[in-house]
Amino acid sequence: MNIELSDITRKFGRNTAVDRVTLEAGPGVLGLLGPNGAGKTSLLRMLATILPPSSGQLTLLGRDPRNPADRREIRRRLGYLPQNLGYYPSFTVVEFVEYFALLKEMPPHLVTKAVAAAVEQVDLGSKAKAKLRTLSGGMLRRVGIAQAIVNEPELLLFDEPTAGLDPEQRVAFRALMRDFGQTATVVVSTHLVEDVGAACSEVALMSNGKIVFRGTPAELTVRGETGQGVGDAPLERGYSAILAAARA
Amino acid sequence: MTMTPPDGVDLDRVWTNVAAEVWRRHPGRLERTATRFLRSPGLARALLTTPSLLLPWLIATTVFLAVGALAQASAGQPLVWLIAPAVAAVGVAYAYGPGIDPAWELSCSCAVSYRMVLLTRAVAVFAVNAALGLAASAATVGTTASAHAAQLTFAWLIPMTAICAMALAVAVATRSANTGAAAGVAAWIIVVLGWSAASSAPGAAGVSLTAAVTDPSLYLPYLAVAACCAVIVGYATRPQRGTQ
Numbered sequence A: 001m002n003i004e005l006s007d008i009t010r011k012f013g014r015n016t017a018v019d020r021v022t023l024e025a026g027p028g029v030l031g032l033l034g035p036n037g038a039g040k041t042s043l044l045r046m047l048a049t050i051l052p053p054s055s056g057q058l059t060l061l062g063r064d065p066r067n068p069a070d071r072r073e074i075r076r077r078l079g080y081l082p083q084n085l086g087y088y089p090s091f092t093v094v095e096f097v098e099y100f101a102l103l104k105e106m107p108p109h110l111v112t113k114a115v116a117a118a119v120e121q122v123d124l125g126s127k128a129k130a131k132l133r134t135l136s137g138g139m140l141r142r143v144g145i146a147q148a149i150v151n152e153p154e155l156l157l158f159d160e161p162t163a164g165l166d167p168e169q170r171v172a173f174r175a176l177m178r179d180f181g182q183t184a185t186v187v188v189s190t191h192l193v194e195d196v197g198a199a200c201s202e203v204a205l206m207s208n209g210k211i212v213f214r215g216t217p218a219e220l221t222v223r224g225e226t227g228q229g230v231g232d233a234p235l236e237r238g239y240s241a242i243l244a245a246a247r248a
Numbered sequence B: 001m002t003m004t005p006p007d008g009v010d011l012d013r014v015w016t017n018v019a020a021e022v023w024r025r026h027p028g029r030l031e032r033t034a035t036r037f038l039r040s041p042g043l044a045r046a047l048l049t050t051p052s053l054l055l056p057w058l059i060a061t062t063v064f065l066a067v068g069a070l071a072q073a074s075a076g077q078p079l080v081w082l083i084a085p086a087v088a089a090v091g092v093a094y095a096y097g098p099g100i101d102p103a104w105e106l107s108c109s110c111a112v113s114y115r116m117v118l119l120t121r122a123v124a125v126f127a128v129n130a131a132l133g134l135a136a137s138a139a140t141v142g143t144t145a146s147a148h149a150a151q152l153t154f155a156w157l158i159p160m161t162a163i164c165a166m167a168l169a170v171a172v173a174t175r176s177a178n179t180g181a182a183a184g185v186a187a188w189i190i191v192v193l194g195w196s197a198a199s200s201a202p203g204a205a206g207v208s209l210t211a212a213v214t215d216p217s218l219y220l221p222y223l224a225v226a227a228c229c230a231v232i233v234g235y236a237t238r239p240q241r242g243t244q
Helices: A041-048 A070-078 A093-103 A108-121 A137-149 A167-180 A192-201 A215-224 A233-246 B013-021 B029-038 B042-049 B055-073 B078-095 B104-108 B114-139 B144-174 B179-201 B216-236
Strands: A003-012 A014-027 A028-033 A055-060 A078-081 A155-159 A183-188 A202-207 A210-215
Touching: A003 A041, A014 A041, A014 A210, A028 A041, A028 A093, A028 A167, A028 A192, A041 A155, A041 B179, A070 A078, A078 A137, A078 B144, A093 A108, A093 A137, A093 B042, A093 B144, A108 A137, A108 A155, A108 B013, A137 A155, A137 A167, A167 A183, A167 A192, A167 B179, A183 A192, A183 B179, A192 A215, A192 A233, A202 A233, A210 A215, B029 B042, B042 B114, B055 B114, B078 B114, B104 B114, B104 B179, B114 B144, B114 B179, B144 B179
Parallel strands: A028 A183, A028 A202, A078 A155, A155 A183
Antiparallel strands: A003 A014, A003 A055, A202 A210
16 A cells, blocks of 8 residues: 555644544545545645644555655655645746756656656647746646656645646546556545546545545445435536535 | 658657757756765755745845844844854745745655755855855955955855855765754854853953954864865765766
8 A cells, every 4th residue: 555544633723634534545546525625735745745644643655754764765756746836937847847856866867858758748848948937827737747747656646736727638637647547646636526537546535624435436426316416417416415414 | 751650669758768868958067066065966956046046045145144234233242143143044944935935845745855955055045145245355355345345254154154064064964954954053152152262261352252253363264164064075975986
């Protein structure tokens, strides 16, 4: 298992963002769904080793991130796209991706080809030498995706990755996630249920810091048929039925 | 006419290799040297990109020089001298921290410790300002401005550069930014208190905690410490035979 969480809790003052979450995940694409404030981003930041849990046991890639040496090794094998990724406007696409490849301690002789491959994978080859300040929001998002995948991570974390992408790019990105899910654990936090239906092999639904559903997209759809969900698509009905039940 | 690739040729792979060569960025001599000294291409790149991150650079430099000027104006206040380096370091940390650095969160998820990056950037801010201070005092030689610039450079910029370089040397050698920062703070306290004790010895003229920065006889030692730290880091990180 690449991710093993046991009774993980994260508090900010009196507010409990993540409440005793237990979760295991191996290779595949896990969709993390939930309304705003459900705790998805806090959970993802703990998986990215940025935020330590207040309590509970967290093991990533078989290592304990509380140990500095283990944490460093995890980070070498991690890809992370934050929800609000900032950019250095004066960097070019290649410089930005290369900078983070180096900070991830990739072997220097592999960096150049890995950067080129990552830039091509997100279809930014024609903008490789363009300054980030000249790119559109969707292109910048793809730069963020490129830096996340440049080290071919075993644990890949995306927070709202498709925000700002046009439909064609979203389809391409889902294919990319499925490809990575063959060998790596991909966790994608989103509020777009269509992304989950198209790309995820499993879904975890969060509400008020807890995981209130874990299953396949098909199982989520079934819950919409039997519950009191509302929405235009079957997955949306499943999503709202589970949330309604959790709130009740 | 349509051209087809020979069997067994992966055009995507070929194109990626071509693109890698076309986009390849050749590190300059300075970056290669920094990579060797810091034992990390990531840290070296972070060091060299420090000035190009303009807003953090301006904030850090302004705070650094303002604290230096305040310390100069408070020559009789030992507490100011003891606290001033910490305030300057906090200013640099703030400038390159979560509020200003747009990619801070991403940097925190990387294998190269963000604290190490911060320490490296502090050295860059201090060293570049020290060089600018030297240049300013040389350019205005013979004037009152030159005297002020020289005083600020030798009594503030160079000591701070030396202390920070020492902290970075310890951090690189021990692979711990916390250890390096602790060593830097400890070194500064020892220098200030030690030189104060020495200057208050029988027969010595004056008793002042600020002797560590007002005594011109220490200027050269500060430069020597900075140079020694560079040599130590260079020696500690020299390429081993058979590894390259």
